[in-house]
Amino acid sequence: MKAKINSFEELLAALDQDSPLNLELQTSILCPFAIVLPVGFSLSSVDQEKTILSFNNSDGVGLTANNEISNLNIQTNPGNRAIYLLSQQDDLGTLTLSNLTITGQVQILIRSGSLKARLIAENIDIVSCDARRYSEQPQKYGVNVYQGAFTVYNYNSNPESVIQATLTNITLGRKGAPVIGTGLFVAGFGDNGGWVLADQISTGDIYSNGMIPYGQPNMITAAVFILNGAKIKKLTNKGRVTTYGVNDMVLDTWGQVDRWVAEQPITSYGPSGIGFVNFGVVDYFEAKDKIETFGLGSRGFNQYDGTVNQAVFHGIQTHGNGSIGIQVSKPVGNITIKNDLITHGAVGQTLVKGVLVSLPADGISVKAGGEIKQLNIFGSLITYGSGVQTFNVEGGIVKELSIKGEVIAEGKNSVAISVTQNGKTSLNGVHAISKLGIAVLIEKGIVTDRTELKAKGGKGDIIEA
Template sequence: MSTAIIGLGNIGSRLAKNLVTGGETIIVAARTPDEAEEVAGDLGRHAEASRVEDAIAKADVIVLAIQFDAIRQFLVTHREALAGKIIVDPSNPIAPDGKGGYRKIIPDEQSSGVLISGLLPDRARLVKAFGTLGAESLEAGANRSPERAVLFYAADDAQAGEVVARLITVSGFSPMRVGGIDQSIRIEVGGDLHEYGAWQAGQRQRGHVARLSGLRTVHQIMEERLTMNTETRTVSTLAELQTAVDDDQVLYIVVSAQIDGVAALRLRPGLALTGIDAHAALRFAPGSDGLQLSADNRVEGLRVATDPDRRAIFNDTRVDGFGRLVLRHLSVVGVVQLLARDSVAGGHVEAHDIDIWAADARGYEERPKGYGVEVVPGVFTLWNQSEDRGVVITADLTGLSAGRAGAPVRGSGIFVGGAGEMGGRVVANRLETGAVHSDGGIAPGTPDRITGGVFVVSGAFVASVHNHGPVTTYGSNDMVLDNWGTVDRWIVDGKVSSHGPSGIGFVNFGSLERLEVNALIETFGQGSRGFNVYTGTVRSAQFERVVTHADGAVGIQISQPVGEIVVRRGIETWGGTGDSLVKGVVVRLAATALSIKPGGSARKIAIAGGLITHGEGVNPLELHGAIDALEVSGGLTAAGGGFATI
């Protein structure tokens, strides 16, 4: 969905900057075209200046970053054009009082959100958002580390709320819904959740407000609720846990011990489950699944364990949407599986710092298919299976780890996907991983099945993928990093290693704008290539170094047009000719350092450190396509014979 910001004052300009910084493409409009052009020019290629009327026509989401009184008139003037749009209102119903303070310009018990909702055009949907913080905090609080600050929002329409929640995430904050528009007074100036909270006693007539600690994290808010809310229950036994889950008045369950022998447990909508300390754990009975989420659930600070091949955390697909599912600071044995299918028609998922010690996803037989193969799902799977392209799951995923060195999880590692090019989509701002170790357990020679350490599947759209830790695969047909989806930027800071036959360090079938591999890619299995572009597009790719050790293991293979490829410390192969899996077919390949296949081309390839092969009769360079500019420093060396150093 496209977004327009109308009004480029203190709030509008800062919000535009935050969204562009997060990679969102936006339309900006202001009182004059010159003002919009100036702001768009400062923001760069992700911002387009437009007249107000054109911005409304082009965009699906309209952020009205203008004064409260101006919004009311704006809705009248542009009523017809705004029909069917998502309208975002960050306004606060205050004005200067002429004495250095502010006054509320509507009755104390009223909110601007409720009043504006009554003025909406047909089919328009209102979301109250981006007005919780003052302009300075909106700018300074974005992308805080290690945990993001919260921006509250209110919405009656769940899907509209999810769309705006994604924008809040892109802008550098953690979104939290407070309820419907009738709750918007809480997030306006003077409300208990606004940075400038309740009107100070004795100063109300002068219009002063008390500034609260507006930049709060989700964790801090949860702590506040756990200490203040009487609907919290602390449990340490199986009986106490079940009683709390069954009690509709309980909103927060605090686990204060290790609880063993738990049967599969469903969390009703809105229920949160948190551990009190590092000892808090839920260990489920043998043969049992674990926690079933419904909608608007939060699970954090827990150890959750089932049998490795069971679902430790999964979702009820009979509900009409995820709402907002939050998983944070979890240590898991078993599969984490979140599926959008059946009745699920949307939602948002946040998963942060999830460490899956052991799991086996090979028994889950629903598998995406394409390019002559099927993909085994991951031990962490977020998969939109809906055939309806209008079903969108948004996500923010960081700190996902799986397996241990020498003790990999079975199946794929981290799996994020939609339902292909024409079906439901997953739209993620971030997909960030720690260490991932996986083994698909595929029998050698199987031509039509693969796995991936980190796999972005068709129908997934990810702004940024970042592998902070090493990603290692151990089995046959195990891709280490695989893209079938659409990724703006993929950064690899941990070593990429493949130990099984017919694996690939990084393989692309989708659309990838920019790839930065700042660590070694190294493969050890027969036919295991370093980097391969089968189809799709790669605009720019940078590599530290690529090394392969076995027969048929090409260093870099290009079968489609690509942009620029840079290798900083050379490509080196140690094998000869051998079998390798290519799009579901086993073929014979020589371990060429750089291979440009028929149909492959590159605008520019620059390699420092040379192209070196050690297999007998293996050429360093195979060129059946076109390269506009080729630069190789360090020479082309066939150390196994048949080619001299240049």
């Protein structure tokens, strides 16, 4: 049954009814306190362009079970929750959010007592939000994570507890006016219980800023963060994804993603703001446009735990000191770079597992414990900073290597190719150039094939120790 709502008083009276109603706002309404939709109630507007449901001193709309909110503008203070879950029922039924423009957080967080929920969200545009105030935060790898402007969080540790989710066209923030905290946040309770299972997630433009002070190593955020306990079948970033803050990753996962495709540029501007970070399990990842980072220690792609079976990059470019292009310290499958990988920086501080360390802005770095099954580069590897290595196999393994372009170290005392600490790789057909340093350095490293290796260095062509 539909109830036409023309005032706050009529809204309160309708919410007090016993039978579920479809509440249709006929005009804009200001609420002095939060409201709660009883089980089975829905909320919409007769004309979204003319209707704002606003809350001047509180959170916004609380959901219970089997609720729907659609075709509406909802405005709270940015630090409040515009839509949140207020129920501990065993079965929360289906929660549907569609065609919403929002100021404030969307927080779908289930707690102990709730075992299942179905969440459908489509065409959600969060204009402004500050999600830093909430104490429920994932903790792993020495860091905490702020919640997001759009948060889906199963905070029930019961392994039988599941949120089934479909999220399409989620847009967050604006260029130069990002949401604060994480952008899109999807998390289960942990590695062993409390799950979020999503068949599909797609995003529009996302702009976020963690607002984390420089030098604080134990707090991170991301524009898109898939955390442990979350399993995603298909994730598509259809719009630009951009971060501005310290420790503000662009794409990050501790969970599991079967197929992840970013169709537009991936960009970070803040220190330690990494383009794509994988601590989980990703079967296929593709960045169809460039990954570019500008901050101190802002790397292009990191694989520090878990694995990625196949990753395809259009191109990677970093600008800050300590900003490695690609760093791998766990076994991965096939990595393809369709164009150039370029770094401009020298040595600088960057965040690694909750600790700030100094690293050179190497092009590709394969550390001990890291292994790349197949590395295919159709462009060139180029570094411009001093004291860096363009292709650095430092204790790791590259089983198959193909570089169509050149490996170039432009900076002073830089090494184009470095194979050290029992690192292992083929250099067959590779062309290495170091204008002011060493072209190829092999120091307690293993080169399985150097057929057609070409090397030219200002301080040495091929040096073995």
